Amino acid sequence: MMLMRGNAACxxxxxxxxxxxxxxxxxxxxxxxxxxxxTSVIMGxxxxxxxxxxxxxxxxxxxxxxxxxxxxxxxxxKEDATVVVWAGDGGTGDIGLxxxxxxxxxxEDIMYLCYDNEAYMNTGVQRSGLTPYGAWTTTxxxxxxxxxxxxxxxxxxxxxxxxxxxxIAYIFDYQAKVKKAKEIQGFRYIxxxxxxxxxxxxxxxxxxxxxxxxxxxxxxxxxxxxxxKFRLTSLSKTLIDKSKRKPVLEYLKLQGRxxxxxxxxxxxxxxxxxEFWEEIQKID
Amino acid sequence: MVNVQEGIPIARxxxxxxxxxxxxxxxxxxxxxxxxxxxxxxxxYCVENSIDLQQDLYPKIDYDFCKGCGVCADVCPTxxxxxxxxVK
Amino acid sequence: xQVESKVIKGLVGNHAVxxxxxxxxxxxxxxxxxxxxxxxxxxxxxxVESGELKAKMIRVESEHSxxxxxxxxxxxxxRVFTATASQGLLYMTEMIYWAGxxxxxxxAAVATRAIASPWSILDxxxxxxxxxxxxxxxxxxxxxxxAYDLTIQAFKISEDKRVLLPVMMGFDGFILxxxxxxxxxxxxxVVDAFIPPRDFNLIDFSDPLGIGQVASPEDYIYYRxxxxxxxxxxxxxxxxxxxxxxxxxxxxxxxxxCYMCDDAEYIIVSMGAWSGDARVAVQKEREKGIRAGLLxxxxxxxxxxxxxxxxxxxxxxVVVFDRSVSYGSGGVLANEVKSASYGLDVPIHSVIxxxxxxxxxxxxxxxxxxxxxxxQLEDERWLL
Ligand SMILES: Cc1ncc(C[n+]2csc(CCOP(=O)(O)OP(=O)(O)O)c2C)c(N)n1
Ligand code: SF4
Ligand SMILES: [Mg+2]
Numbered sequence: 175m176m177l178m179r180g181n182a183a184c185x186x187x188x189x190x191x192x193x194x195x196x197x198x199x200x201x202x203x204x205x206x207x208x209x210x211x212x213t214s215v216i217m218g219x220x221x222x223x224x225x226x227x228x229x230x231x232x233x234x235x236x237x238x239x240x241x242x243x244x245x246x247x248x249x250x251x252k253e254d255a256t257v258v259v260w261a262g263d264g265g266t267g268d269i270g271l272x273x274x275x276x277x278x279x280x281x282e283d284i285m286y287l288c289y290d291n292e293a294y295m296n297t298g299v300q301r302s303g304l305t306p307y308g309a310w311t312t313t314x315x316x317x318x319x320x321x322x323x324x325x326x327x328x329x330x331x332x333x334x335x336x337x338x339x340x341x342i343a344y345i346f347d348y349q350a351k352v353k354k355a356k357e358i359q360g361f362r363y364i365x366x367x368x369x370x371x372x373x374x375x376x377x378x379x380x381x382x383x384x385x386x387x388x389x390x391x392x393x394x395x396x397x398x399x400x401x402x403k404f405r406l407t408s409l410s411k412t413l414i415d416k417s418k419r420k421p422v423l424e425y426l427k428l429q430g431r432x433x434x435x436x437x438x439x440x441x442x443x444x445x446x447x448x449e450f451w452e453e454i455q456k457i458d
Numbered sequence: 459m460v461n462v463q464e465g466i467p468i469a470r471x472x473x474x475x476x477x478x479x480x481x482x483x484x485x486x487x488x489x490x491x492x493x494x495x496x497x498x499x500x501x502x503y504c505v506e507n508s509i510d511l512q513q514d515l516y517p518k519i520d521y522d523f524c525k526g527c528g529v530c531a532d533v534c535p536t537x538x539x540x541x542x543x544x545v546k
Numbered sequence: 547x548q549v550e551s552k553v554i555k556g557l558v559g560n561h562a563v564x565x566x567x568x569x570x571x572x573x574x575x576x577x578x579x580x581x582x583x584x585x586x587x588x589x590x591x592x593x594v595e596s597g598e599l600k601a602k603m604i605r606v607e608s609e610h611s612x613x614x615x616x617x618x619x620x621x622x623x624x625r626v627f628t629a630t631a632s633q634g635l636l637y638m639t640e641m642i643y644w645a646g647x648x649x650x651x652x653x654a655a656v657a658t659r660a661i662a663s664p665w666s667i668l669d670x671x672x673x674x675x676x677x678x679x680x681x682x683x684x685x686x687x688x689x690x691x692x693a694y695d696l697t698i699q700a701f702k703i704s705e706d707k708r709v710l711l712p713v714m715m716g717f718d719g720f721i722l723x724x725x726x727x728x729x730x731x732x733x734x735x736v737v738d739a740f741i742p743p744r745d746f747n748l749i750d751f752s753d754p755l756g757i758g759q760v761a762s763p764e765d766y767i768y769y770r771x772x773x774x775x776x777x778x779x780x781x782x783x784x785x786x787x788x789x790x791x792x793x794x795x796x797x798x799x800x801x802x803x804c805y806m807c808d809d810a811e812y813i814i815v816s817m818g819a820w821s822g823d824a825r826v827a828v829q830k831e832r833e834k835g836i837r838a839g840l841l842x843x844x845x846x847x848x849x850x851x852x853x854x855x856x857x858x859x860x861x862x863x864v865v866v867f868d869r870s871v872s873y874g875s876g877g878v879l880a881n882e883v884k885s886a887s888y889g890l891d892v893p894i895h896s897v898i899x900x901x902x903x904x905x906x907x908x909x910x911x912x913x914x915x916x917x918x919x920x921x922q923l924e925d926e927r928w929l930l
Contacts (some may be wrong), residue, residue, distance in 0.1 A: 179508045179523035185482060186527035191505040203751045220765045222472030222754035228749050230621060231758030232614070233640045239604075239611035243618025243626075244749065246602040248524055250573040250624055256699070276607030349811070371527075379528025379541070382503050398868060409562065432506030460750045463710055465772025466649050467765070469750065469756035 181224040186371040186378025188342045188385065190216065190224065192289055193260065195345055196246040197227060198351040200285075205230060205244055209237040209270060211262035212296045213289075214371075235269045237261050238277035241284045247436040249283075256285055256356055263290040263304035267325045276417070278332040281360045285352075288325065288363070291370040299373045309441050310375070317366045317434050321446070326365045330399050337392040338398035338407075341367050343385035347396055347408035354398070367394045375430025384428055392419040392447050395454065404457050414455050422447055474523060479506070484524030485541040487519055493538035500530035507522060549794050553731045558723035559690045560586035562729050563655050563715070566697035568599045569737040571655075572627045574619035576604040576612040581667045582719035583657040587629065607632040613641035613654070620650045621757060623747030625701065628652070631719055632659035635673045640682075645712045646681030648758055649773060651704040651746050652712040654682075658818070658869075659719040660902040667719075670904020671818065671869040674716040675846065675878045680772045683780055684847040687717040688803075688821045690727035695797060697845075698732070702741045702787050709780045710746065711773075715928070716846075718819035720903070736794060772841070778846045783909050784845060801850035803842040806832065807857050812838025812918050815854075815866040815883055817843045820906055822865065827911035833915040836919045843879065851886040858887045858894070865895040867911070876926060899929035915929065 176197030189212060197204055209232040210213055217223050217231070227306040232240045237259045245252060266288040275349060277284065293311045294300040301311040303323035310317055314346045330337040331347050336358050340348035348366065355362035369385050371378040388394035389409055406414075413419050422444045426432040435443075462468050469475075489500075501509045501517050508524045509517050510520060519530075531539040557565065564586050567575075575594070577587040593599035604615045609630050616626035630638060635656055645652050658674045660666035663776040678684065683703060687693040693715065717723065732740075748757050754824055761769060783799060788799035805825050807813065812831070816824045821842040831838035841857050843850065858864050864887075868877030875881060880896035887894060898912055900906045917923040 175507050177507060178471065178475070179506050179520060180471045180476055180479045181506075182476040183506070186505060186526035186529055187545060190504045190507055191503070194507050202754075205622075205749060215760065217756060217759060218472070218475030219760040219762060220467050220469050220756075220769075221762075222475040223469045223759060224471070224475045225756065226471050226754060228751070229756040229759075230749075231609075231756070233644050235610060236614035236617075236641060236644075239576075239606055239614035240618035242604050242606075242611075243576065243615035243620075243624075244575045244622045245618075246604060246615070247619040247622030247624035250602065250620075272607055273611050276611055279607070280605060283514075307494070318616065342503075342505075379532040381505060381527070381529050384532050384759040428715075460748060460753045460755060462748065462755070463649075464706060465769060465776060466710065466748075467647075467757075467759065467769045469759045471754060471756075475782060 176226050178224040178226065181216050181218060184372055186381045188343045188368050188381050188444060189213060189289060192342050192366060192368060192380065196258065196287060196352055196400060199349050200256045200258065200356055202227060205255060205257045207232055207237045207241040207244065207257065207259045209261050209265040210234040210296065211265055213449070215296060229435060234265055237270060237271055238273040239432060242277055242282045244256045245283055247308060259286045261288055263288060263292060264294045264302040267303045267323050271358055275332065277451060278329055278334050281334060283295055283359055285355050285362045288365045289368040290365060291368045293373050295370050295373045307443055308432055308435040321411045322425070324417070326363065329363045331403070335401055336362040337396070338364045339394065339396055340364055341385045341389050341394060341396060343382050344396060346414060351398060364406055376428055384425065386426040387420065387428070390420045391422045392451055393422055393425055406454070416448060416451065478522050479525050480522045481543065483544055484523065484542045485526050485528065486521070486541050487524065487526065487528065487530050487539045489517060489519065489542060492518060493536045495536055497535060499533045502517045503529055503533045505529055548796055549732060549736050551570065551733055553733070555729055555731055556726050557690060557729045558724050558726050558901050559693050559717055560657065560724070561589050561696050562690045562694040564593065565574065565731060566694045567627050568593045569660045569732065569734055570698060570701045570741055571625065572601050573624035574602050574604065574616060574626045575628065576606045576615035577629050578606055578612045578634060579630050580722040582659060583629050583631045586655065586663065599855070609638040613638040613645060616652055617641060617645045617650060622749040623744070625744045627848050628659065629655040630795045631657040631819070632661055632673045635677065636661065638711045638717065640676055642677055642680045642682065649681065649710045649776065651710055653697065653704055654712065654714050656714055657719045657723045658716050658718045659831045663723055666902040669719040669721050670901045670903065671674060675870045677714060678847055681711065682847060683711050683713040685713065685715050685845055686817045686843070687715065687722065688819060688842065688927070690722055691729050692726065693717040694729050694731070695791065698740065698788050699791055703780065703784055705744050705746060706783045709776055709783050711776055711780060721819040730795070732794065740794065750776055756813045769841035781848050799844065801845040802853045803844055805840035807839035807841060809837055811837040811862045812915055813839050813841050813857060813861045813865060814911060814915060815864060817846060817879055818869065820867065822899065823906065823908045824911055826908035827915060830908065830912050831915050836915065838915050849882050849886065850865055854883055854886040856888065858883065858892050859890050861892055863893050865914055865918050865923060866896050867899060869900045871898055895927045897929060
């Protein structure tokens with residue numbers, strides 16, 4: 175147990191297990207750099223933290239730069255360790271995007287994990303650039319009108335050696351990707367879809383089921399881009415054929431945040447997903 | 459040990475950094491071992507990392523910290539885990 | 547023991563500071579260009595590329611990231627340096643507070659410059675003084691020599707176990723950064739001996755720490771109290787470090803500098819480069835028979851309250867020259883001097899001048915001192 179029980183995460187929140195699974199692979203010689211997010215709170219307080227590896231908290235926009243500095247210092251001491259940024263979607267794709275892009279462009283030797291719960295959860299469910307189309311948040315009470323910002327693709331365009339998506343429901347696929355990333359030198363990016371019971375409005379028992387449905391419906395494809403080469407992984411490998419994918423509605427209907435979507439809007443989203451897979455078919 | 463000067467804010471690792479989170483529970487997962495096939499899915503998916511594997515590989519829930527989210531019951535393929543309302 | 551082998555070179559301020567940084571041997575640097583600091587970054591980049599300075603220069607995409615990067619490196623045990631000015635200092639503000647609150651040894655040079663809007667690349671002190679509450683020691687140099695000397699001292703002060711605070715070394719943009727002056731440089735081995743190896747590291751895999759954790763109200767105020775105490779302790783350490791430095795160089799430093807203060811009736815208070823002009827003005831006043839003196843504030847944080855009060859207390863009138871204003875309140879340094887002089891019955895006047903690079907000469911200061919002696923100086927005067 176690398177991330178210890180009895181932390182402040184909400185019941186059903188996958189973050190503690192996601193960090194635990196990460197650390198099971200990267201091991202004791204890992205530094206976690208955590209910008210403002212739910213994880214800042216999950217990490218406890220000055221009286222104790224659940225992490226069994228060093229944790230460096232960061233201002234909201236600064237984590238990739240702090241990680242770059244830590245890595246430089248460890249290198250100068252000839253200390254070999256994995257420096258990991260563990261950031262939410264807001265810290266990654268909105269306020270921290272410049273810092274992320276800077277670190278990716280410099281090909282810093284760090285691993286970056288974005289756990290994407292598709293909104294600013296720590297501050298009470300406000301929309302982020304990564305909130306998907308149609309989703310309710312407290313700042314999009316009628317549902318978000320814009321599409322989700324494609325961060326993994328944006329990072330991949332920097333030409334970094336490794337980019338992957340992952341899901342806690344496919345934990346071995348996730349850990350295999352972390353393992354691969356650990357062995358690679360340079361900037362490595364893993365984007366983890368991270369269902370949030372209060373923010374997505376579902377019962378806390380459904381976290382894994384929903385994470386799984388995201389993959390099964392094709393709305394969250396699992397893939398990796400290694401040295402520019404795209405490859406579907408795990409269940410997603412079998413989903414190119416549309417008939418193998420469950421309707422997106424099955425994923426949406428379990429979550430209160432999509433309850434205001436009209437059937438038109440659901441259709442629109444389904445079409446976008448299908449188009450995305452057609453694109454994937456072309457590259458794969 | 460790192461020699462940290464008094465007055466510099468730091469923390470060290472601790473189980474239960476937010477206390478005995480078992481007190482948050484409304485419903486309690488109870489494993490019916492006769493139905494358990496030792497598939498360990500509950501152990502892998504316990505999001506709070508509050509399930510241990512015993513020597514015989516049967517799972518055991520740490521009620522001091524289990525928050526009662528119900529993920530284990532939902533992922534259990536044989537429905538061996540029952541969520542029981544806790545009266546407090 | 548004074549150093550025998552003195553090397554004297556003509557250097558602009560930015561290059562003198564870069565030279566001091568090279569001699570301090572930081573392992574990690576991260577600097578983002580901004581006028582008038584940029585030529586320092588360029589010089590440091592040359593040192594790193596040529597191998598003269600064995601350090602990693604992280605070529606960050608912003609000042610926020612510049613300070614973030616050196617903050618991370620400092621936590622993991624590296625000696626670090628960054629530099630900026632004006633908009634850049636404001637842009638890194640969040641990280642300035644972060645580093646101060648965590649009490650991590652960092653040295654940052656600030657080539658002072660006015661703040662937009664409207665744009666100005668010329669000197670004033672608004673950037674520097676805006677960081678007075680960020681738990682940083684703030685030193686301000688008068689000339690290129692002092693900028694070099696204070697940079698070397700800054701590393702030692704910052705890393706002292708009794709202190710452990712980041713240190714900001716301010717020096718006036720263009721007036722010092724781009725002016726060629728004769729500088730006496732210390733030999734490398736003397737600097738090596740002066741600054742002991744850094745012994746500060748919070749990242750250790752055998753004793754994992756959480757750094758920057760949430761603090762309860764009880765803990766938060768306790769840590770802030772400790773920060774204040776460490777600021778207070780730093781007075782003694784700064785004085786000690788400067789005494790050691792004097793032993794080597796013969797150059798006398800201290801929290802404040804006094805010029806002809808002993809019998810002075812009228813005191814001009816200043817900070818930074820124009821203290822040189824103030825010296826000239828004081829001489830002129832003396833020639834006219836007006837007993838003037840200069841009190842130069844070298845350490846803005848911690849503020850030398852006792853020293854200032856003592857000098858002010860012996861005088862009949864004080865005028866504080868400010869290159870920065872707390873709008874709606876008054877000159878920033880003037881407010882500090884007034885607060886330090888609480889309880890004294892000495893009039894303290896404020897002059898606001900030099901904002902956005904507006905030229906100020908000894909003659910202007912002389913006129914102000916004349917008016918002070920004639921009891922004709924307003925509480926606050928702007929030299930427009
Ligand atoms: C500069 C700054 N702006 C705003 C905040 C307030 N804030 C803290 S966390 C947060 C949202 C974090 O969202 P995300 O990165 O998605 O992480 P999550 O909380 O969802 O895990 C915000 C807006 C802050 N701490 N710092
Ligand atoms: S709000 Fe969501 S992401 Fe944040 S701790 Fe709770 S469940 Fe986890
Ligand atoms: Mg989020």
